[in-house]
Amino acid sequence: MTRIAATDPQVLLEMIQSRLFAFPKRHFNAAQDLDPPDILALLDLADVFVDLNRRTNKKLDLLKGRTQVNLFFENSTRTMSSFELAGKRLGADTVNMNPRTSSVAKGETLIDTAVTLNAMKPDLLVVRHSASGAAELLAQKVGCSVINAGDGQHQHPTQALLDMLSIRRAFGHVDSLTVAICGDVAHSRVARSNVILLNAMGANVRLVGPPTLIPGDADQWGVEVYHDMREGIAGANVVMMLRLQLERMDGAFIPSTREYFRYFGLDREKLAVAAKDVRVMHPGPMNRGVEIDSEIADDLSISLIQDQVEMGVAARMAVLASLAARLETDR
Amino acid sequence: MTQKQSQAIALVNARLIDPASGYDGPGSLIIAEGLIAEVLHTAHLPSGSADMKVIDCDGNVVCPGLIDLRVKTGEPGAEPKETLKSASRAAAAGGVTSMVVQPDTDPVIDEPAMVDFILRRARDIELVHVYPAGAATKGHNGKQMAEIGLMSESGAVYFTDVEHPIVNSKVLARVLSYANGFNALIAHRPKEPWLSDGAVATSGEMAARMGLSGVSALSERIALERDLALVELTGARLLVDQITTAGSVKAIKQAKARGLDVYASASINHLVFNEIDIGDYRTFYRLDPPLRSEDDRSALVDALADGVIDVVVSNHTPLPAEDKRRPFSEAEPGAIGLQTLLPALIGLHHDREIPLIDLLRTVTSNPAALIGLDAGRLAVGAPADLILVDIDAPFSLRERDILSKSKNSPFENRTLQGKVELTLVDGRIVYQSA
Numbered sequence: 120m121t122r123i124a125a126t127d128p129q130v131l132l133e134m135i136q137s138r139l140f141a142f143p144k145r146h147f148n149a150a151q152d153l154d155p156p157d158i159l160a161l162l163d164l165a166d167v168f169v170d171l172n173r174r175t176n177k178k179l180d181l182l183k184g185r186t187q188v189n190l191f192f193e194n195s196t197r198t199m200s201s202f203e204l205a206g207k208r209l210g211a212d213t214v215n216m217n218p219r220t221s222s223v224a225k226g227e228t229l230i231d232t233a234v235t236l237n238a239m240k241p242d243l244l245v246v247r248h249s250a251s252g253a254a255e256l257l258a259q260k261v262g263c264s265v266i267n268a269g270d271g272q273h274q275h276p277t278q279a280l281l282d283m284l285s286i287r288r289a290f291g292h293v294d295s296l297t298v299a300i301c302g303d304v305a306h307s308r309v310a311r312s313n314v315i316l317l318n319a320m321g322a323n324v325r326l327v328g329p330p331t332l333i334p335g336d337a338d339q340w341g342v343e344v345y346h347d348m349r350e351g352i353a354g355a356n357v358v359m360m361l362r363l364q365l366e367r368m369d370g371a372f373i374p375s376t377r378e379y380f381r382y383f384g385l386d387r388e389k390l391a392v393a394a395k396d397v398r399v400m401h402p403g404p405m406n407r408g409v410e411i412d413s414e415i416a417d418d419l420s421i422s423l424i425q426d427q428v429e430m431g432v433a434a435r436m437a438v439l440a441s442l443a444a445r446l447e448t449d450r
Numbered sequence: 451m452t453q454k455q456s457q458a459i460a461l462v463n464a465r466l467i468d469p470a471s472g473y474d475g476p477g478s479l480i481i482a483e484g485l486i487a488e489v490l491h492t493a494h495l496p497s498g499s500a501d502m503k504v505i506d507c508d509g510n511v512v513c514p515g516l517i518d519l520r521v522k523t524g525e526p527g528a529e530p531k532e533t534l535k536s537a538s539r540a541a542a543a544g545g546v547t548s549m550v551v552q553p554d555t556d557p558v559i560d561e562p563a564m565v566d567f568i569l570r571r572a573r574d575i576e577l578v579h580v581y582p583a584g585a586a587t588k589g590h591n592g593k594q595m596a597e598i599g600l601m602s603e604s605g606a607v608y609f610t611d612v613e614h615p616i617v618n619s620k621v622l623a624r625v626l627s628y629a630n631g632f633n634a635l636i637a638h639r640p641k642e643p644w645l646s647d648g649a650v651a652t653s654g655e656m657a658a659r660m661g662l663s664g665v666s667a668l669s670e671r672i673a674l675e676r677d678l679a680l681v682e683l684t685g686a687r688l689l690v691d692q693i694t695t696a697g698s699v700k701a702i703k704q705a706k707a708r709g710l711d712v713y714a715s716a717s718i719n720h721l722v723f724n725e726i727d728i729g730d731y732r733t734f735y736r737l738d739p740p741l742r743s744e745d746d747r748s749a750l751v752d753a754l755a756d757g758v759i760d761v762v763v764s765n766h767t768p769l770p771a772e773d774k775r776r777p778f779s780e781a782e783p784g785a786i787g788l789q790t791l792l793p794a795l796i797g798l799h800h801d802r803e804i805p806l807i808d809l810l811r812t813v814t815s816n817p818a819a820l821i822g823l824d825a826g827r828l829a830v831g832a833p834a835d836l837i838l839v840d841i842d843a844p845f846s847l848r849e850r851d852i853l854s855k856s857k858n859s860p861f862e863n864r865t866l867q868g869k870v871e872l873t874l875v876d877g878r879i880v881y882q883s884a
Contacts, residue, residue, distance in 0.1 A: 330628060373595065378597045
């Protein structure tokens with residue numbers, strides 16, 4: 120596909136209209152909701168939104184009249200603002216909600232919230248929750264489209280989509296690239312969504328980390344598993360670092376942050392074995408000096424970390440726009 | 451004695467026993483620059499051999515020096531019990547050329563700087579090789595994994611919480627799989643902490659009659675079966691740190707048959723003594739695990755002969771008089787063993803007709819393979835860690851012969867057979883009998 124940096128607002132709008140398509144499903148809960156043609160279509164659409172977002176006037180009215188609720192049970196700054204900006208730029212009315220997660224009867228609270236929300240007739244419901252499967256449960260209870268913005272250790276499909284976008288824009292393609300996903304795979308919803316999309320796009324996927332942080336049966340995910348980082352990132356085109364959660368650092372899964380950094384932290388020395396054109400990614404927020412050396416994170420010639428944030432808004436605009444298009448056809 | 455041996459040494463007219471290659475027969479060895487330079491299967495050197503110090507072994511056994519995987523000293527933290535130096539002297543006299551010291555010192559060896567400390571001390575002493583084992587969890591707390599990767603890199607040869615079994619199965623599973631990622635070996639004692647709490651003997655007629663609180667021999671198997679299941683779960687490698695009962699032998703045999711990467715050790719004490727030995731309340735026989743029944747002991751010896759037990763250890767545990775000169779149930783458990791490991795093992799050859807080469811395998815090539823040492827074999831290029839032993843010579847161990855700072859030997863005044871004549875470490879003579 121060719122990328123045209125369109126500046127003329129009319130041309131941009133026509134390109135968006137020509138690339139706009141109805142999302143294959145009513146909800147976007149998991150990466151496997153997308154088949155390879157859908158992924159490509161979303162990336163093509165997102166590319167135009169990238170151009171739009173670089174203009175002074177970023178506002179469209181594709182979602183005019185639509186109500187988007189961002190329901191974040193778990194704290195998040197970047198994902199929530201990314202969704203909020205995406206909705207606003209498309210002309211939707213956005214509402215952010217941060218209900219307190221009750222320590223008891225979480226399931227009940229979630230369904231109660233869903234029923235209440237449903238009565239307000241939103242069109243798009245972006246949800247993040249600490250429990251795996253929460254987005255799926257909500258989808259069964261509400262009349263609108265649900266977008267999973269991260270559910271427990273299950274999935275974070277828009278993150279994987281923005282990662283595809285970042286990779287495709289850096290390399291021109293995703294297929295045949297070797298992508299090493301490194302670190303705390305066991306607790307990572309980002310990793311699970313990425314494994315699915317990367318495999319669908321034809322990349323070679325590797326998982327790298329200590330055995331305590333890689334699920335025991337991960338070798339059945341169509342990936343290669345490595346417990347030695349140098350072996351795992353040897354020849355890799357993309358090294359995707361994962362965040363190590365603070366509560367996993369002190370002895371439970373790894374002995375110490377210094378040992379973790381020594382064997383699984385990304386520094387120049389380890390990165391030297393990767394491919395010459397290697398690009399480094401991180402879903403953020405980073406633990407500098409734990410999983411990644413600042414020297415690499417801040418080196419714009421190899422780090423895609425800032426691009427990922429930019430692509431996040433565009434990729435989410437593509438998802439929101441095509442889900443809204445689906446709502447049109449459903450009606 | 452500690453000078454580098456520059457002149458080549460020839461050990462001629464020997465009976466070479468090399469469990470690694472399976473050779474047991476006449477031979478000679480040439481040692482140069484700390485390594486075995488030549489292995490000859492002839493009693494004498496070819497004529498016209500170059501200038502070297504020739505030692506006539508008079509048909510006695512020359513085999514690799516012993517590798518003892520379980521040794522405690524008091525260093526650091528309890529030097530009056532034993533120092534690395536005093537233990538090294540006892541080791542050299544006992545034909546032990548490599549010993550692995552346990553991490554349950556004060557402070558615990560649970561980080562790379564401590565591993566380094568032990569290695570540096572051993573280098574300064576320059577007698578036998580000393581390798582530290584590292585803690586599996588921080589301070590042996592059974593909760594937080596210790597720095598297994600960094601300690602491995604610093605030279606720790608395996609990881610163990612010694613007498614503190616990791617009771618939390620989740621923690622042990624994680625320790626096992628984490629270590630597996632580094633190809634690090636975990637050793638774990640199959641001890642059920644609640645059942646063995648307060649016990650000083652094996653429960654049974656003997657302990658009951660003596661009025662000693664006992665623990666059932668079964669408790670070991672309860673703990674062992676869990677550990678084996680965790681090995682199955684994680685696919686990791688485990689050294690079962692001392693089995694002592696017939697039930698455990700069976701469990702290990704089955705685990706190996708199922709293809710688990712499991713190894714088992716036994717202490718020499720449990721191969722030689724049984725619960726009858728505590729009859730006089732002699733605290734030198736107060737051990738942990740406690741001495742078992744004769745049926746258990748004999749099953750253990752059979753397992754040794756069958757190769758079910760991979761490694762025999764001295765479980766050298768020095769304890770001063772103030773810890774031992776107490777009522778049986780109040781005395782600290784443990785016995786020294788560096789000087790008696792070899793003769794006691796040879797005793798099993800004399801008494802039970804177990805081939806010497808099979809016995810020696812458990813203290814040479816097997817432990818070497820487990821912790822990845824180059825030693826433990828008679829091969830060209832291997833380090834010249836060797837011993838010359840008169841396997842028939844009888845002697846009785848008297849207190850004044852004990853080189854350890856602590857004298858708690860259950861073999862004291864017992865007649866043993868098999869005397870170390872010469873111990874070489876890296877080609878240097880570190881012990882020579884008077």
